[in-house]
Amino acid sequence: MIDTLLEGVESLRLPCSWVLLIPAAAITIFGRRRTPLVISVFVAVATLIAWVRFAGWWFETPRGFVQIALGLIVMAAAAIAWKLDRGISDAAASAITAVVAVWAWIPCVGPELADILNGARREPLAHLGGTVSFFLGLLLPFISIAAAGVAFPKLQEKLSHRAIVTGGAIVLGLVGLLFVTTLYDDLSSALFRISEF
Numbered sequence: 001m002i003d004t005l006l007e008g009v010e011s012l013r014l015p016c017s018w019v020l021l022i023p024a025a026a027i028t029i030f031g032r033r034r035t036p037l038v039i040s041v042f043v044a045v046a047t048l049i050a051w052v053r054f055a056g057w058w059f060e061t062p063r064g065f066v067q068i069a070l071g072l073i074v075m076a077a078a079a080i081a082w083k084l085d086r087g088i089s090d091a092a093a094s095a096i097t098a099v100v101a102v103w104a105w106i107p108c109v110g111p112e113l114a115d116i117l118n119g120a121r122r123e124p125l126a127h128l129g130g131t132v133s134f135f136l137g138l139l140l141p142f143i144s145i146a147a148a149g150v151a152f153p154k155l156q157e158k159l160s161h162r163a164i165v166t167g168g169a170i171v172l173g174l175v176g177l178l179f180v181t182t183l184y185d186d187l188s189s190a191l192f193r194i195s196e197f
Contacts, residue, residue, distance in 0.1 A: 001133045007112040008137020016108040016195040017138060019188045020046065023101040023175050027094050028142045030078070030168025032160045034087055038094040039139075039146040045098035047135040053102070054117055054131060055124035061104060061185060070100050071179025078172035082165070097172060104184050106192040 011017045024042055031038040052058045074097055081093035107113060113134055120127040136143065149156035158164075178184040 001129060004112040004116070004130045004133040005137040007110045008134040009140055010110065011108060011113075011134075011138050012141070014108045014195045015191040016106060016188075018191055019105045019184075020101050020138065022171070023097045024139055024142045026168050026171035026175065027097055028145050028168070029159070029164055030081070030093070030172060031090065031146070032085070032165050033149075033156055034090050035149045035156065035159060036146040037087055038090050039142050041091045041094040042098045043135060043139050043143065045095045046102045046139070047132050049099055049102040050105075050135065051120070051124070051128055051131040054120035054127065056121045057124075058103075061106075063185070064182075067182050067185065068180050070103075071176045071181075071184070073176075074100050074179060075173050075176030078169050078176065082169040093172065097175065100175070100179060104179075104188045106188050108192065108195045 012021070024039075024046075027038050027042050028035060049058065074093075077089075077093040077096045081089040109117060112130065116127045116130045116134065120131075145159075149159060175184065178187060
């Protein structure tokens with residue numbers, strides 16, 4: 001599991017991971033005083049969707065109308081969460097963003113993730129722990145920011161500044177807009193092509 005966690009950390013430097021990292025960064029910035037909640041939701045949902053994809057129980061990468069609808073849903077969730085400023089709406093925006101990001105993600109596969117991908121279709125439950133370890137490593141910077149906000153309340157106060165939260169909402173809206181225009185899939189493919197593990 002440690003090797004898988006470290007491979008997730010190593011994947012941070014790869015452009016193919018940016019498809020997940022940009023929405024995770026937006027959710028972190030957008031989190032206000034609820035950053036620990038929204039990051040926990042993002043990590044949990046992203047891990048679950050990735051594991052279900054690895055096991056072969058998920059749909060193909062979204063295309064056409066589905067992709068446009070998903071983009072509109074992300075944009076609406078970000079706008080509603082920004083306006084309402086409630087835990088439930090922030091958690092919902094985080095979960096929706098995680099689903100969309102992981103659905104469009106084309107992973108760069110190192111040896112540990114290759115083992116998970118090769119075995120998850122035959123023994124999905126046996127590879128759930130590896131998937132969790134990989135995502136904990138991949139999303140470690142955002143988990144660390146959430147933990148730092150809990151440990152240092154003044155940092156959390158600074159992260160909750162209206163301008164910072166608005167910036168996070170704008171990035172989430174842009175992610176949704178890229179989906180609506182079907183450019184997010186193109187971005188994912190382009191980043192995958194320039195990545196080398």
